[in-house]
Amino acid sequence: MLSRIQNYTSGLVSKANLLSSKALYYGKVGAEISKQIYLKEGLQPPTVAQFKSVYSNLYKQSLNFALKPTEVLSCLKNIQKNELLKYGAYGIQLIGFYSVGEIIGRRKLVGYKHH
Amino acid sequence: STVNVLRYSALGLGLFFGFRNDMILKCNAKKKEEQAQYEEKLKLVEEAKKEYAKLHPVVTPKDVPANASFNLEDPNIDFERVILNAVESLKEAST
Structure with a gap:
């Protein structure tokens, strides 16, 4: 009887050890991957000056396009499949970031608290 | 970038x-809750009013026929009705 209990507990302990080591390993892997992504994608928060320059550039570009609608048309005609895919990916990223921000803002993972 | x-x-x-x-x-939920509380109170007041009416039925003055004789010594005399009846009878007499 005692030996059986001992066997059972030792098995449980070894299983727990295995599980914890696996969790540690995959946690490290995930952390490394996210670090790599952070570095490769340049995800560090931009400075205020960068914000300013990007938005002023975007404003100028949109003004230019608004003044010359034919240019927009030619641009749209010249767009490549790869570029389209790239911009689509960016759009999906933006949607993801917006969703994450919303989750933080409403302090709840799914749906809103008060209905 | x-x-x-x-x-x-x-x-x-x-x-x-x-x-x-x-x-x-x-904000909306708070407002709604306040409104619900207010309505509950209103409902309670209405119920109380109904109950009061049931317990103290108002004695409605019976329709006294026009030109009925009236007793001025009566403590429950309805002066309004008496005066209106008098006016009515005067009008009828003049036409």
């Missing part, structure tokens, strides 16, 4: 809108 700035802008926007929508919903 442009994309990074846009990404962080999206994050900020999401944060702002999530917080704002949360606040709006909170």
Whole structure:
């Protein structure tokens, strides 16, 4: 009887050890991957000056396009499949970031608290 | 880079809108609850009024026929009715 209990507990302990080591390993892997992504994608928060320059550039570009609608048309005609895919990916990223921000803002993972 | 700035802008926007929508919903829920409480109170008042009417039925003055004789010594005399009856009878007499 005692030996059986001992066997059972030792098995449980070894299983727990295995599980914890696996969790540690995959946690490290995930952390490394996210670090790599952070570095490769340049995800560090931009400075205020960068914000300013990007938005002023975007404003100028949109003004230019608004003044010359034919240019927009030619641009749209010249767009490549790869570029389209790239911009689509960016759009999906933006949607993801917006969703994450919303989750933080409403302090709840799914749906809103008060209905 | 442009994309990074846009990404962080999206994050900020999401944060702002999530917080704002949360606040709006909170406010609406509070208002609704207050309204519900007020309506409950109103309902209670209505019920109390009904109960009071049941317990103290109002004695409606019976329709006294016009030109009926009246007793001025009566403590429950309805002066309004007496005067109106008198006016009516005067009108009838004049026409």
